[in-house]
Amino acid sequence: MPETRRSPVLVGRASQLADLRELVLDQNIRLLTVTGGAGVGKSRLAATAVRNAESRFISVDLAETSEGEQAWGTILDALGRPAEPHATPPGPDAVAARIGVEPMILLADNCDLVARDLAAGLSAVLVRCPGLTVVATSRHALDLYQEVLYLVPPLSIASDGSEASPAAQLLWNCVETRFRDAAIAADRSQLEQIAAELDGVPVGLELAATAVGRLGAERTLDRIRSGQQLPPSPFVDVPSRHRSIRACVEWALSDLDEMGLFVLLHVAASSVLTDLEEVLLLSGERGDPIAGKLAELVDRSLLDHSVAENGHYTYAISGFTRSFCRQLLFEDRVLAKRVRFRRAEGLRLLAREITRLLAEPDGRAEALRLIDRWLPDIVATVRYLIDHDAYRDAIELLSELEDVWIERGLLADAEAIVATLMAAVDSGAHPPTLMAAGRELLGRWALRSGRFEDAKRLLAPVVSARNTDTRRTDPGLVHRAGRALAQVHHETGKPQRARTLLARFPSAAASPAEQPVAALMEAVIGLGDVPLEDDETWSALRDHAAALPRRRDRLTVLNTLGRTLLRARSPHRALEVFHLVLRTPEPVMSLLEMVTALEGCARAYDAAGVEYSEQTHRLSAATHWIRASCSLSRIAGNSADPAVSTIGAVLDIDEAIAYALSIPLLSRADLGSPLLSRLTKRQLETALLVAEGMTNRMIANRLGIAEWTVVNHLRQVMTRLDCPSRLHVALVIERETQQPA
Template sequence: MGRYRIPALIARDEQVAEVRRLLADRRIRLLTVTGIAGVGKSKLVDAALDGAAERVVAVDLAEVAEPQRVRAVVADRLGGAGSTPAHPGAEPTILFLDNCDPVARQLADELPELLARCPNLTVVTTSRRALGLYQECLFQVRPLAIAAGPGDRTPSPAAHLLRESIETLFRSATSTLTPAITEEIAAELDGVPLALELAAVAVTRIGAERTLARIRSGQPLPPPPFVDIPSRHSTVADCIQWGITDLDALATDLLLHIAASDVLTDLEEVLLLLSGERRDAIVERLAELVNRSLLEHAVAENGHFTYRMPGLVRAYCRQLLYADAARAQRIRDTRATGVGNLATEIAALLDRPGGRAAALRLTDRWYPDLVTTVEHLLARGELESAVGLIRTLEAVWIERRMLPHTESVLTGLLTAADPQVAAQCRNLLGDWALRSGRFPEAVELLSPAGDPGAARRLALAYHEAGQPERARGLLDTIRPDDAAAPRERELAAVLESLILLDDSHSDDDRRALRDRIAALPDRRDRLGLLTALGRTLLRAGTPHRALEVFRQVLRTPEPAADPMAAVAALDGCARAYRLAGPAYSVPAHRLSAATHWIRIDYALPAPTGRTAMPGSAAGAGDTAVTAVGPVLDLDAAIAYGLTAPPLPAAALDSPVSRLTKRQLEVARLVAEGMTNRMIASRLGIAEWTVVNHLRQVMTKLDCPSRLHVALVITQDAEQTA
């Protein structure tokens, strides 16, 4: 098919009209039309000047190699002698100085004098940056609009131009071009007309899919076949470089840092990640990049300056990084260090009262870069740094439902050549297993060697897994010496008291231990040990005491900031209600269901090895869970756990409270003097079933005969009354 070209200015009518209005305003003597490279400044001004009543003198300064020749070139076009522009006289004249970037500084010196000498002269310039003159009026040309979102079915102006450009090159090339990929290419190039025209050439040569892949990866696009276009319009790189030949290394690197990140736009974040001792220099370079139309800036709701990188500039930066592997590596290394600093700040915000909202905002913005940095460190073989970053960002992985994937990454590092890295991975995985209730896994993973913290966690894992002798065997290991910090000594002492807690201790001892745990300064230590104390009290058959401890965890400020601890406490509350008996089946079922669905929502691993724990909460197969359904989110579940009915101590201390509903019915009929056959007839069950229930009743009440059962039931009824 033959080629044909139709010059077109798409979706620019309003901007053309605005430029005409500004030129008609006699108060405006100097109008500078700015915008990113390739946005169509020259075409816009040409269209605005078409049919102008004034005399129009156009001068293209793109090819002026020596800035000092600007005066002579302008004078020649205005009809002056030598290097002095002629006085246009009474005739109104518009001097159009196109492509002023290379001579912007020279023009800034010359134009004030020219305007003073020629009162009927109006100057309009096109440049990517302002000239910096007091009387200068600025008009910014924006890229063409792109689609608002996937649901926008009307072709955007940018996509329309791309399709039109493809058709002018090779009409049949658009027959297989889908609207979706057209919009994707337009969005990647941010609606910059010149970039869209270059992409159109690529589409006709290599197809739309490969063109999009090249843009995203930073590979250069094929140059256009035309011999009548300026060299600066041949490629994306030529287009950008033409106007930034004097950009210094710091400004260029700053541009590359911002381009390498999908989210690096906030001034404070730029300074946090990159500044170090160069804070003032970076602020200055950011202003320069904005002035050169390489960045756009605005003020966000929080008062921070924010920056946006146009798609053409990002494509140029990607090409620079693609072509220079060493430079790209240096940019990634610097960013990895900066992201590590940001991760530390996010972790600190999560630990700070009232800091969760700010931390989540940072996480939402920076999540892609956080993941990319971990992957970069792993690919570079910097495993220790990668594991450290994973540990710091634990809350991020949980919040983003990425804990199972992160655990699989760490599991893959267990065979690392460096034993220290493998040990760090084991201890981190063991810590997560312990806090999520997977006690057998924690026992397998944790190692006491060389790490007092891991030794403490292993002792606690043995205690939780129902292996008290092994837990007590580690007590000598976890006791710190006198030189240890007070926090370490107190933490070890509290853990030892928890492991040694048994029936010989009084309620005062248990309350004192609870208060000591609650006074621990570290939030994670505090919540973990309180939850372990609650489970210990459940095993001791005192659900009312356990419930109060679990509720203390839920009363912690911002309990949802640690979903693992909150879910463990909710699970403990559910088991306490189950252990308390059928009278509390509603809160037991409701909290069990909530715990089940919240674990699914947060992708938290399910507890394992809980056969020794009384009052086990419901699982996926429990009909109560499926009946209640996913009705409680984490915050609502916490609120319900704190307001559900209390468990009275007196009733719970009675052995009768341990009986099931059917066992209690059998026991009460025994107390009334009924025989097994009479009870079977009354309840509509087999006589052997009555015998089995009665055996369970006698075991739970520690009664050697039916008479003793009757006495215990009668006494319990009198106390309750």
């Protein structure tokens, strides 16, 4: 039969006990307030220190008192109230008269509910009783001038590896003394996790010990993390306020107003330290009220605070108080939903701030700090919104943080989250607009990362004429998708389809903020794939794009222009545009655009001929490695170049950019005949073989393609070279190939 007794040992408190004894015996200290969070062990520690002080002491428990007169009466009863019928009524004067000038220590335990009332008269009592030392325990200070505060911290949850942490040791002792078999079966790592979740608060550990004995360590840990109540304390001598985590914290919170509770729940929802500016940003509130509530929560020992390097107050919440907040939200689903959605809105404000900072060179450091601090909370909030069918809010938050996903190599993960969201939308009775919004977001990301076929597959259903519900309820979304799809058709060599879509979704119908970029993109798409005879048209577009104020818009339009020039068989012009992108300061701020420009450079050198094969191979290998190492979505067919094994790879974005900019730009002389540059590589091969006198069948055998494909290529050659017959093709080829380079 296991022993059924509580462990009386103050585990891990030797240092605090010695400190308190020294303070109690200090003749210069008349009022010592032992403070700290709920359940941290203030009463037990103070009582032990006073009991060993070798001085007369009186202990008074004020936990059940709620007003000043009642508190003074309780103290007077402990001192021995006079029996005279006309004695002084309970109050500071009566207590002072009863104590007199004799040396005494008064332990006023659990003063929380009457601290303000006691403070009003305690100062006078200390003046009239020169031998009196008052030791009070309270979650907040009495706010007297002569008061000395001693903060009792939770038990340490740090372990040196060979021995359990003090918090885990107390948990083990409590389990072992009542449930010996459970202690033997408990996994040490799980006990350490439970101790960490409760932040080493002794009352929480004692309650967890009962749960471990009855449910096991793993289920206890799950209950704490999910916000479910633990089994109440089984000991009859434990006060009701210590029988559960919620009762322990709520005991002194009866006068905490709604805003104070909201701020507490808001901070508890975060897994990181929070400074005042971030609380204001995330809560959407400005001004003094939030700051005042944070100060009140610190005063009530519900939050801890310190001063950060930037001079801001930084706030943290104990695991014990966080467990209380979890239980509160678990039991009140309406409150939980309100807090969560208010927090999601705050995180959207934070996302916009991060996006704004990322777009500014001077703001990048602050943006990265915010990303590193809040990214886990943001991701958790997105998943919460999806789990609770708030798909529109989730899509908007994902969209706001587009640059963050790219910055931290999480674009593929974000796309997977959107795909999960769309699957949930597709399986339920949700408006088509939600599915369209998800498709538009994924399509835009695919377009930005160069996966044009994926973008086409995603965007086409949004633009479809059959999608009447979405067109009616969210015309702006359809307009954006239509213009993006036009760009996809342009990028995939279908200029007529692109122009048709632009006629349906003109730049003039875009929002005022989007119109300048939309009009410029419209002009770029209008170039088509026809070789340009002059430099004026494309250079004017280049200059207009370079003048766009927003960095992402500027680089996106320039890269689109560069790819357009490549398809127009002007790689020398395209290379100039890509170099302009690569010369942008702080290239890591626009990683995806930089990789796109490097890929464009590789294609430009590939079009220039075999003499630039080394440059082509190096840049291709570099972009493949960068996409893989930064978890950027890969373009279909863009695999590692086997030639890199003999040439060597450029494996860093800055190094790759420096290498690309060090290669000389191309000129017309590098490209051969301007007339023949109108032909694709396969068309030029066909034309050269025609000039050699080969038949269609012979050409098909030589190139390993179907004969009808040769016929199609030849028709294109005749159209582009303005030749009415095969003979004219042969004559043009002979003339152009004999020209000096």
